[in-house]
Amino acid sequence: MAERVFAGKLERAGFVDVWVGGHRPFGIDEACLYPLFTSETIQVMRRAIPPDRHHRVAIGVMVKARKPG
Amino acid sequence: MARDLMFQEELKQAVRQAYAGISTGGGDSVARRFYSDQELTQVPAGAVEWALGVGNPVRYAFLQPGEAALDVGSGGGIDTILAARRVGPEGRAVGLDVLEEMCERGRRHAAEAGVEGWTRFVRGEMESIPLPDGSVDVVVSNGVLNLSARKSRALAEIHRVLGPGGRVCMADLTVEGELPPELANDQSAWAG
Numbered sequence: 001m002a003e004r005v006f007a008g009k010l011e012r013a014g015f016v017d018v019w020v021g022g023h024r025p026f027g028i029d030e031a032c033l034y035p036l037f038t039s040e041t042i043q044v045m046r047r048a049i050p051p052d053r054h055h056r057v058a059i060g061v062m063v064k065a066r067k068p069g
Numbered sequence: 070m071a072r073d074l075m076f077q078e079e080l081k082q083a084v085r086q087a088y089a090g091i092s093t094g095g096g097d098s099v100a101r102r103f104y105s106d107q108e109l110t111q112v113p114a115g116a117v118e119w120a121l122g123v124g125n126p127v128r129y130a131f132l133q134p135g136e137a138a139l140d141v142g143s144g145g146g147i148d149t150i151l152a153a154r155r156v157g158p159e160g161r162a163v164g165l166d167v168l169e170e171m172c173e174r175g176r177r178h179a180a181e182a183g184v185e186g187w188t189r190f191v192r193g194e195m196e197s198i199p200l201p202d203g204s205v206d207v208v209v210s211n212g213v214l215n216l217s218a219r220k221s222r223a224l225a226e227i228h229r230v231l232g233p234g235g236r237v238c239m240a241d242l243t244v245e246g247e248l249p250p251e252l253a254n255d256q257s258a259w260a261g
Binding site for chain 2: 010036061
């Protein structure tokens with residue numbers, strides 16, 4: 001899910017003051033730390049994703065929002 | 070429509086199987102990326118061992134003593150326990166997880182942490198949260214919303230259980246552009 005889609009879904013759910021920050025690249029090396037990614041999936045990642053994007057397959061974000069009072 | 074529902078059910082089952090099939094979380098190598106030494110001393114080793122998140126939403130949630138907090142997708146309980154520490158015995162913390170074995174781990178870890186008196190774990194889906202309307206002040210979630218095939222539904226449920234003025238604080242992964250089709254259709258990639 002793209003960041004703007006995430007924020008848009010929050011707004012459509014009725015939240016206000018949506019804030020997205022704390023951006024942090026999530027690469028294949030980080031994915032290797034999680035047992036949920038199988039070795040086969042890691043191999044697919046290395047093969048299917050261009051090498052210059054291996055360090056930034058996704059972006060970790062912190063998203064905050066508020067329900068109107 | 071029927072195909073979409075089947076797709077959603079397949080994804081749900083894939084995620085459940087992936088989480089039920091692992092014997093440990095990311096452990097220290099994941100936890101130390103997001104939590105301070107001080108925070109890690111506040112949770113039992115077992116909860117650290119089961120760390121599977123992608124951030125530290127409790128740190129950003131600014132929980133206050135006496136508040137009611139819900140951790141959506143609580144896993145081994147690391148964020149639920151940290152939230153329980155912040156809200157204290159005059160507040161309450163609830164961990165929600167779709168897997169009963171994860172809830173059991175959370176309960177065990179909460180007891181080890183000494184916060185079981187005001188912390189509970191309930192089994193349920195984020196798209197159908199088994200809590201009353203307006204029953205919590207804050208919702209935190211860590212790397213969980215992306216697992217849902219019905220994200221808008223999950224967010225609507227989070228909105229429903231929050232009281233007026235309630236806050237949500239979620240850590241998650243976003244992508245820029247499209248993932249290669251081999252990955253977008255890979256169940257392990259989805260579950261991770």
